[in-house]
Amino acid sequence: MPPSDRPLTAMIDPAAGPPDCAAYERGGGWQATRKVIGTLAPADVIDIVTRSKLRGRGGAGFGTGQKWSFVPREPASARRKYLIANADEMEPGTFKDRWLMEGNPLQLVEGMIIAAYAVQAGHGIIFLRGEYHLACARLQQAIGEARRQGWLGDNILGSGFGFDIHVHSSAGRYICGEETALLTALEGRRATPRSKPPFPQTGGLWGAPSVVNNVETLSNLPHIITNGAEWFLALGRGEDGGTKIYGVSGRVRRPGAWELPMGTPLRQIIEECAGGMRPGYGLRALLPGGASTAFVDTTALDVPMDYGAMEKAGSRLGTGMAIILDDRTCPVGMLHNLEHFFAQESCGWCTPCRDGLPWVERLLAAIEAGTGTHEDIEQLGRHTRMLGPPGRTFCAHAPGAMAPLASGLKLFARDFAAHIAQGRCPLRHAA
Amino acid sequence: MSTADPLPAALRADIVALAGAELHPRGAAVSALRLVQEHFRWISTAHLHEVADLLGMSADDLDGVATYFNLLFRRPVGRHVIMLCDSVSCWMMGRDPLCAHLCRTLGIQPGETTADDAITLLPTVCIGHCDHAPAMLVDDALHGDVDTTTLDRLIAALKEQP
Numbered sequence: 101m102p103p104s105d106r107p108l109t110a111m112i113d114p115a116a117g118p119p120d121c122a123a124y125e126r127g128g129g130w131q132a133t134r135k136v137i138g139t140l141a142p143a144d145v146i147d148i149v150t151r152s153k154l155r156g157r158g159g160a161g162f163g164t165g166q167k168w169s170f171v172p173r174e175p176a177s178a179r180r181k182y183l184i185a186n187a188d189e190m191e192p193g194t195f196k197d198r199w200l201m202e203g204n205p206l207q208l209v210e211g212m213i214i215a216a217y218a219v220q221a222g223h224g225i226i227f228l229r230g231e232y233h234l235a236c237a238r239l240q241q242a243i244g245e246a247r248r249q250g251w252l253g254d255n256i257l258g259s260g261f262g263f264d265i266h267v268h269s270s271a272g273r274y275i276c277g278e279e280t281a282l283l284t285a286l287e288g289r290r291a292t293p294r295s296k297p298p299f300p301q302t303g304g305l306w307g308a309p310s311v312v313n314n315v316e317t318l319s320n321l322p323h324i325i326t327n328g329a330e331w332f333l334a335l336g337r338g339e340d341g342g343t344k345i346y347g348v349s350g351r352v353r354r355p356g357a358w359e360l361p362m363g364t365p366l367r368q369i370i371e372e373c374a375g376g377m378r379p380g381y382g383l384r385a386l387l388p389g390g391a392s393t394a395f396v397d398t399t400a401l402d403v404p405m406d407y408g409a410m411e412k413a414g415s416r417l418g419t420g421m422a423i424i425l426d427d428r429t430c431p432v433g434m435l436h437n438l439e440h441f442f443a444q445e446s447c448g449w450c451t452p453c454r455d456g457l458p459w460v461e462r463l464l465a466a467i468e469a470g471t472g473t474h475e476d477i478e479q480l481g482r483h484t485r486m487l488g489p490p491g492r493t494f495c496a497h498a499p500g501a502m503a504p505l506a507s508g509l510k511l512f513a514r515d516f517a518a519h520i521a522q523g524r525c526p527l528r529h530a531a
Numbered sequence: 532m533s534t535a536d537p538l539p540a541a542l543r544a545d546i547v548a549l550a551g552a553e554l555h556p557r558g559a560a561v562s563a564l565r566l567v568q569e570h571f572r573w574i575s576t577a578h579l580h581e582v583a584d585l586l587g588m589s590a591d592d593l594d595g596v597a598t599y600f601n602l603l604f605r606r607p608v609g610r611h612v613i614m615l616c617d618s619v620s621c622w623m624m625g626r627d628p629l630c631a632h633l634c635r636t637l638g639i640q641p642g643e644t645t646a647d648d649a650i651t652l653l654p655t656v657c658i659g660h661c662d663h664a665p666a667m668l669v670d671d672a673l674h675g676d677v678d679t680t681t682l683d684r685l686i687a688a689l690k691e692q693p
């Protein structure tokens with residue numbers, strides 16, 4: 101069977117449900133586990149993944165092989181080590197990990213086995229957002245079946261390597277997706293981020309070496325091991341290898357998600373996959389990679405959606421899930437909605453974020469309602485500098501919250517001015 | 532199953548087992564609270580104290596956790612919980628008029644429960660169904676592309692369920 105050019109989703113069939121162990125194997129599954137456990141040393145696995153240039157799909161884009169290389173190399177028995185799948189997925193506009201877990205949970209399980217073997221972790225945890233009930237049921241089913249068939253447990257394929265997974269259903273808090281807050285949450289505390297160092301790879305869950313990787317990142321691993329680093333690199337269109345799950349929501353004809361070569365330009369995603377804008381609506385701007393990325397306008401449509409190019413265009417790849425602002429929706433209202441979310445989800449640990457974000461939200465509410473002033477716009481600008489990058493706060497929540505706002509203040513300056521001049525929302529008034 | 536009753540023995544046993552599977556018992560805090568909530572629909576102070584004892588945590592400490600998470604309810608809720616997505620894609624696709632319709636139909640505001648104890652309405656952040664915005668979670672099930680017609684049908688069905 102030739103390797104698929106959309107490996108992550110090749111076995112996903114919503115009508116049939118997720119594959120069981122046998123169907124997974126027929127589709128090419130478990131080859132990677134056999135290869136890794138039978139023939140490769142942990143360092144070889146890290147080497148292959150490093151050469152594939154796989155970068156984290158959770159938003160920050162850190163090199164996966166490099167991340168693993170910071171884990172101390174002692175064998176699993178010498179020290180407890182953890183491999184954690186970050187399945188918190190609470191970034192507004194983002195629904196790719198749910199699709200992967202519901203569609204092919206065994207692919208995530210196998211990815212976790214490979215990652216665990218590479219860093220010699222004996223304990224796996226899927227940190228799943230609490231609202232994903234179907235994904236939870238399917239993951240439990242997949243883990244149970246894999247365990248019964250010997251893919252998980254004390255002595256996988258008779259190799260002496262032991263690894264098992266349990267699902268931790270979280271209870272809804274965006275900040276738990278931040279990898280150190282996630283560890284705090286798993287320790288049964290209020291989920292506040294931790295200072296780094298120590299990095300999770302050396303001092304993570306209960307002080308033990310821990311690796312936190314995104315669901316999409318981990319789901320790539322079986323294919324990289326089976327087909328090789330060069331194959332993976334060649335799948336991408338530019339510098340970065342592999343495919344990416346891209347998605348679009350908003351007033352397009354067919355909102356959804358698609359697996360495409362890494363580096364596919366936005367225009368192709370929006371026009372070919374999502375079918376373009378709905379009749380009567382124009383494309384005004386978009387958040388290319390979820391709520392915590394900066395707005396780009398139509399001049400960025402031909403920029404490849406990868407880490408480097410999106411950064412050059414003034415935004416970020418983020419989760420790769422684009423949110424479209426159409427020309428009949430008020431950008432001030434949209435920003436108000438976004439900052440309401442960020443203010444609500446601040447963990448409250450640092451004062452600028454805890455107090456600054458609600459302040460920003462109130463200013464935006466006033467401008468949206470037509471009672472704002474020019475001074476309010478200046479205040480908003482000051483906040484983007486205070487809370488934004490390089491980051492004067494404990495974690496990237498506050499800078500993430502400022503990304504849409506700082507770019508929006510520039511891109512939608514005329515809309516802000518019109519709200520103040522007219523004392524009302526021009527769009528809502530026209531409607 | 533009144534919330535005045537202590538935790539049933541089987542539930543206590545489940546919590547002890549969860550705690551035993553963790554490196555430290557408090558690692559089971561969120562899972563244990565979720566179990567209590569599945570049973571009683573919410574987490575009363577008496578139950579919170581019982582769980583704290585089982586996990587060897589102070590009740591204040593555990594309450595700090597219970598009040599931190601959006602999905603843990605420290606106040607009673609109705610037999611069914613509707614969580615309407617408040618986030619950006621759903622907002623753009625008509626979440627606000629839908630919420631207004633829902634409030635009118637049920638005669639309550641977000642955060643409240645209907646007088647017959649059937650339905651509690653809560654806002655939520657993005658539930659990962661943005662391609663089918665506006666979306667909502669009704670108990671454990673996702674519903675997408677919701678409009679007033681589908682909403683009315685759904686509420687009628689919920690009201691009839693025990």
Ligand SMILES: Cc1cc2nc3c(=O)[nH]c(=O)nc-3n(C[C@H](O)[C@H](O)[C@H](O)COP(=O)(O)O)c2cc1C
Nearest residue numbers: 156157158186188189190277278279313314317496
């Ligand atoms: C506020 C905040 C929320 C985050 N939420 C998520 C999330 O839901 N899922 C995720 O995989 N990463 C999330 N991240 C990124 C993680 O901190 C971390 O970088 C990622 O899980 C690492 O995995 P990767 O290297 O495979 O991308 C978030 C980061 C921040 C600052």
Ligand code: SF4
Nearest residue numbers: 447449450453495497
């Ligand atoms: S930046 Fe915000 S979310 Fe991050 S630690 Fe500080 S208060 Fe918490």
Ligand code: FES
Nearest residue numbers: 616621657660661
């Ligand atoms: S924005 Fe409503 S489900 Fe994502």
